[in-house]
Amino acid sequence: MGDHDRQETMQEIVAAMSSKGWRITDQRRSLAALFAEAKGYLSPKDVYEHMRLKYPGVSFDTVYRNLRLLSEMGVLEQFYFNEGLKFRARCQSHHHHHLICMKCEKTVSFEFCPMKQIPNLPEQFDIVSHRFEIFGYCSDCSPNLKETSKNA
Amino acid sequence: MGDHDRQETMQEIVAAMSSKGWRITDQRRSLAALFAEAKGYLSPKDVYEHMRLKYPGVSFDTVYRNLRLLSEMGVLEQFYFNEGLKFRARCQSHHHHHLICMKCEKTVSFEFCPMKQIPNLPEQFDIVSHRFEIFGYCSDCSPNLKETSKNA
DNA sequence: TTAGATGCAAAACTTTTGCATTGGT
DNA sequence: ACCAATGCAAAAGTTTTGCATCTAA
Numbered sequence: 001m002g003d004h005d006r007q008e009t010m011q012e013i014v015a016a017m018s019s020k021g022w023r024i025t026d027q028r029r030s031l032a033a034l035f036a037e038a039k040g041y042l043s044p045k046d047v048y049e050h051m052r053l054k055y056p057g058v059s060f061d062t063v064y065r066n067l068r069l070l071s072e073m074g075v076l077e078q079f080y081f082n083e084g085l086k087f088r089a090r091c092q093s094h095h096h097h098h099l100i101c102m103k104c105e106k107t108v109s110f111e112f113c114p115m116k117q118i119p120n121l122p123e124q125f126d127i128v129s130h131r132f133e134i135f136g137y138c139s140d141c142s143p144n145l146k147e148t149s150k151n152a
Numbered sequence: 153m154g155d156h157d158r159q160e161t162m163q164e165i166v167a168a169m170s171s172k173g174w175r176i177t178d179q180r181r182s183l184a185a186l187f188a189e190a191k192g193y194l195s196p197k198d199v200y201e202h203m204r205l206k207y208p209g210v211s212f213d214t215v216y217r218n219l220r221l222l223s224e225m226g227v228l229e230q231f232y233f234n235e236g237l238k239f240r241a242r243c244q245s246h247h248h249h250h251l252i253c254m255k256c257e258k259t260v261s262f263e264f265c266p267m268k269q270i271p272n273l274p275e276q277f278d279i280v281s282h283r284f285e286i287f288g289y290c291s292d293c294s295p296n297l298k299e300t301s302k303n304a
Numbered sequence: 305t306t307a308g309a310t311g312c313a314a315a316a317c318t319t320t321t322g323c324a325t326t327g328g329t
Numbered sequence: 330a331c332c333a334a335t336g337c338a339a340a341a342g343t344t345t346t347g348c349a350t351c352t353a354a
Binding site: 306308309310317320321 | 330331332334335337338339340341342343346347349350351352353354
């Protein structure tokens with residue numbers, strides 16, 4: 001993802017907040033920038049620490065409030081790792097799924113969606129949503145891929 | 153799942169604990185029975201409340217310790233709902249995925265696995281695991297399915 | 305008998321709430 | 330100027346830890 005895309009995402013997030021009638025504070029702009037640039041998932045503590053660099057007085061509850069609001073808006077998506085809840089900017093463009101690196105938590109999108117392939121389900125069920133993620137190690141983090149295929 | 157199957161699962165859980173050299177205490181037997189019978193997911197608090205019926209003196213940290221140990225053993229699987237972390241007995245028989253009812257949290261297995269269908273991924277990735285769940289409402293909980301197809 | 309499991313109490317950590325102040329619109 | 334957002338402090342909730350006691354093997 002290049003800088004241009006990130007900038008778009010940052011402005012998309014700000015625009016989304018603004019369109020809901022929310023005020024664009026420095027902290028929220030900073031939040032938007034942070035998630036637009038992040039390649040992986042961020043914990044509330046990560047976010048707090050990042051924010052504190054620019055805004056030393058930022059409070060923990062403001063971080064939580066904004067994370068919750070942005071999640072409810074659909075701008076952020078939540079994911080529970082073993083270490084706890086983390087957040088990342090939700091892809092707004094189109095439906096797809098992710099490879100998630102278990103070490104650096106970088107995510108890579110792919111287009112294949114199992115719901116298009118799924119055959120008859122075992123019983124009546126009113127389907128609302130689904131999730132499909134693949135976990136493993138990206139080429140930077142995998143000892144198997146490191147030497148051999150990374151530069152192939 | 154009939155009573156016979158549940159009993160098998162209960163004994164499987166006890167056997168798994170025993171085979172790891174763990175002692176089979178009354179509390180652990182009770183835990184095993186609880187998860188063997190549960191149709192859906194249980195929060196630590198659910199487990200604590202259930203256990204307290206039989207063992208009024210049971211402590212919260214014992215519940216947490218055993219939930220963690222059983223998860224690490226692979227007997228239980230964890231899942232984060234909006235309300236927080238919950239547990240259920242992991243299906244040991246064979247690989248499959250689940251429909252999860254968003255109201256009663258009942259789960260229904262199905263055999264289709266997207267990993268058998270997936271085409272070439274966008275980049276080198278050392279795959280370790282995956283998750284695929286479908287969320288919605290079961291026939292008992294869905295207003296759409298309630299009248300029409302439930303008894304079909 | 306004895307190492308492991310439990311209960312208790314307290315600590316650590318995470319997330320939420322109430323309220324006065326600040327700051328975007 | 331107005332009202333939403335923030336910072337602060339404290340509360341509420343969740344999970345972990347240390348240690349003496351108990352108990353399954």
